[in-house]
Amino acid sequence: MEITLDCLPCMLKQVTEASKMATDDTSIHEKIMLDAIGVLSDYKSCRCSPELAEKMHGVVKRHSKNRDPYAAVKLRDIKSAGGVYPLLKSYLHGGDGDLYRALKIAATGNIIDSAIYSSVNIKGCVEDELQKGFVICDIESLEDKLKRAKTLLIIGDNAGETVFDKVLAEYLLRFKISITYAVRSAPIINDATAKEAYESGLDCCADIISTGCGAPGAILEKCGDEFVSLFNSSDLVISKGQGNYEALSDCERNIYFLLKAKCPVISKKLGIKTNDYALYEINKERGRF
């Protein structure tokens, strides 16, 4: 998906936030801002937003000499998500453990970071979000494929959300399916790397691999051979979050995107409203493995 002009101020804002997390040195904040504006002016050289974001946050890391500015945020989010894990399990079993609820839990995980920022009552916030249904919901075909699939690749998104994804992965094991969970190759924003996937306990129900790509979205041209091979050969692919949608929405294989539309650019592209949830299948005809 091409970068829209609306993405540029938003990305610059994220860089100012990241630079404050990376260092308290205001002279470095200024250097970061000037270099980030330079990167922004060359936005057309990037295929998609995640590629530009990787470059912009690279400026933050280089100047601050902090390779993981969001380390504390990720730890906090995994801890908070762990705190609502019993609530998620209880919600799942309350619905006879159905697939819709398992998917909805994983999609809801996408809000854990903003929930922590905006609410003192994280459990209440998660409960409210769980009550909201999918506005796009290609669940029938997904359920049909799950019954026949042997391999599933889940492409992860944020740390903390990983705990919610664990509930989904645990549920999906009943389909006698082998699950691989792919994460970023290096720290980028608050996205999960292998470290955060293990900290979330995902290794108890899935093989954890790196995409080989350090952008906040799996850009195939920049991913490693192991991941690309698995991406092409897996019976099913579930892609989590906006960043992966931006990186993969134009690719040729069948994919289920599981996300909350967090901004007007993505919601407009999907034809839904900002804050709506979607389970959205692309290339349906390519899904008959």
Next chain:
Amino acid sequence: MEITLDCLPCMLKQVTEASKMATDDTSIHEKIMLDAIGVLSDYKSCRCSPELAEKMHGVVKRHSKNRDPYAAVKLRDIKSAGGVYPLLKSYLHGGDGDLYRALKIAATGNIIDSAIYSSVNIKGCVEDELQKGFVICDIESLEDKLKRAKTLLIIGDNAGETVFDKVLAEYLLRFKISITYAVRSAPIINDATAKEAYESGLDCCADIISTGCGAPGAILEKCGDEFVSLFNSSDLVISKGQGNYEALSDCERNIYFLLKAKCPVISKKLGIKTNDYALYEINKERGRF
């Protein structure tokens, strides 16, 4: 007040909005964005945010050949504000026409643009805002000075807000004071020029003059001689909104800033919360005219 790094993404976002209002031609939006990023990279050459904003919005005007992209917005806002004028008068008289209410009405006018965007019920929104008191309120010294002053300069802010300012100006005439209302010299964002001041009926209670400056804040070094002379000689100056605060907060004369803190940069500077209202006096010792 110096430009903070947090202002830069916000200003770039405003430029993307302005470019959409100025033209539907997406190729021009791209040209605007690239040039605006170029201006942004030189932000240190500007004394304050309004100076940078004038340059950024100058890019929009130049590329789109539209000298007043917010013309329709300003017209809409004045019309909407006119619709709540009876409500404002009724609110003022409900409090025995006291000074606090008159000032609060003028400060509340600052939200008319966002109220129209976010609410179908503008009257309800204005009523709610009127109920919120000033968090900083230097009213005693202002009232004392009003009783002795002969001349008052009000430096205006947005169109629409001008209708609320008219209620204040009408009220202040009881102090037997001569009022001058200063506006931008040229269209910039949704700020009032002489055109919008007259459309709001401000000429019935004040002399309308131009600051001589086209920035969204009265930067004295860029203002005309007539305005600067009046600024220096007026017994009292009331400055409306954030833009004028950013331009004038370091100046040497006594000023009352009347505003709603709309962003974290301004609220932090004033030591209040975002969305709080302030009537804030600077250089108190210089106010003994």
